[in-house]
Amino acid sequence: MKIGIMTIPDCATVQIAKVRGYFEAVGLPVEIETVQGGGIALPKLESGALNFSIMNYTAAVLAEANKPGTLKIVADAYQAEPNTFKLMVPKNSPIKDLADLRGKHVMVATLRSVGTLTTETALKIAGLTAGDVRFSERPLPEMIDALGAGVADVAWMTEPFISAYQELGGRMLYDVMQGETESWPIAGWATSADFADSHPREVAAFQRAILRAQHDAQNRQVITEILPTYTKIKATTAATIILGTFPTNLHPERIRRVAEVMREYRYITREVDVSKFLLPFPDDVDSPAPPSPPAAPSTATPSPTKVPAP
Template sequence: MLGGCGAPTPHTADTGAPPTAITVGIMPIPDCATIAAAQQKGYFTAEGLRVTTVQVQGGGIALPKLESGELQFAIMNYVAAIQKQSREPGVIKLVTDAYQAAPNAFVLMVPGNSPLKTVSDLHGKRIAVLTLNSVGTLTLEAALKVAGLTKHDVHLSEQPVTEMMNLLERGQIDAAWMTEPFISAYYAQHGGRKLADMMTGQTADLPIAGWATSATFAKNHPSTVLAFQRAMQRAQADVAADRGLIARLLPTYTKIDADAAANITIGIFPLDLAPSRIQKVADLMLEYDYLADALDVRPILMPPPPIPTTPSASILPPPPASRRHQELTP
């Protein structure tokens, strides 16, 4: 039965062989709960993998590390992956899905005493994002368009998400594109306020990120890729079906405590790496000039094998609105 109640069954052909060591790039965000689940439940060990994780700032930072072999897999936002494919076809492969947007899981935050009230007020303001030309800037541009603005009307800068709260409080930036657990942390520690949900309108339910490897590694180590996919699919199904598991895992690889982890907004953990969903990202990128020409996402996808048993609740529903989220909502 899927879910980790019993010992996982190894898929490696030679269980006496030493485990294959891989290094995986992660971020301190909910998207990466699947890695923590796979480690805790022994799914990597069962597949003959010994996994070391290192933190990366974003997909754009992880890409050269994948190409050099410093990383074998990494969390990768779909915007970065699709841009890479448009510029250098055949360099990157996406091997499993990771995360999809849900309401209030990705928001633009401002200080509690900020005079900014709507996105229209951002003209001339300084906005921090994790990386430029990413899912952060793409969704921000969509929000700016609705408000009658463009990216040229604001000042964008790359900042580590771990530093955004301090930059906001010191007045060095006016707004920050944040995800959990930093949204909740900023609210709790400094009274930060949500200016706008970044995943509404044409960005609602937007696929956010998957797990990537280099095409070279996928070609030269197909059995390792398959082992990684199998372990991740089992863990993805577990976190998709159990919000409590995510809350327990978050404190193990982020600075969020257990109480806060129980109340943050969680997105969706898809199981299928479906081209029809991920194509939405490429089409949106074309509209906002992130791509010069239309791009078919199918060549960069390596769909994982189906999991043995699909859990009854394979997609995590949004939790009931907490008092914090009611207060965050303007």
């Protein structure tokens, strides 16, 4: 199975499941591929180039609105907390507050996605709209250099890029995860509806493995140890950066917030029933076992943990 991830904390649980042998235990060999964002991963899921991928909920709602019944979210991945996603500017930037963004160039990982939506909620505070700024796409790893070269004025960032840029003198303009977007559902693990229909055993196996990893991720030490293995976050930084949370359920009410705000900002023009693209967990993982104790730091793959077969 090919899984699309981004090299950011949101995707830690795929790495946990791989290193701790959870995928192997459910009979699911996996290959991991880096993607720029959920919107770009979507056609790869539809074509079969990817079987599962990280998918921000803004992109998922857009997919359901534009092409109903083509996408399934099979597990939650990440929820924002304060200071986990920020608008960043160079240290000598003349931009001092949100009102200064009028006419400025803002970089996001993908357009019409969580980056643009949460930036628009920030712009509203200053009486601005998306039409008052210029948005462009830029892969997260390229944003720091782009700001340094003057390619853009502002970047929508998450870790490890926030910490890396702050070390270079970059400063926060605004924390986009507050007010209307407090405790914002960021992303889930997605597959195509066709793959879910034709490979129910594999999807159930993925759900079992990833949900166990989501439970393990409740232990901060587990996340601290895994981050340096697939991101550019140093071990010392991994222990101190601010992280979001890793939900262990798929509550439609939480994700419905995303659709409601998207309708407010006219990303969609009609109500979208998010429950239609959420795929329930198999019965045997509705009440998973408590999290495993954190593994000792190691790059070796441990013996597979016993998990119910798909």
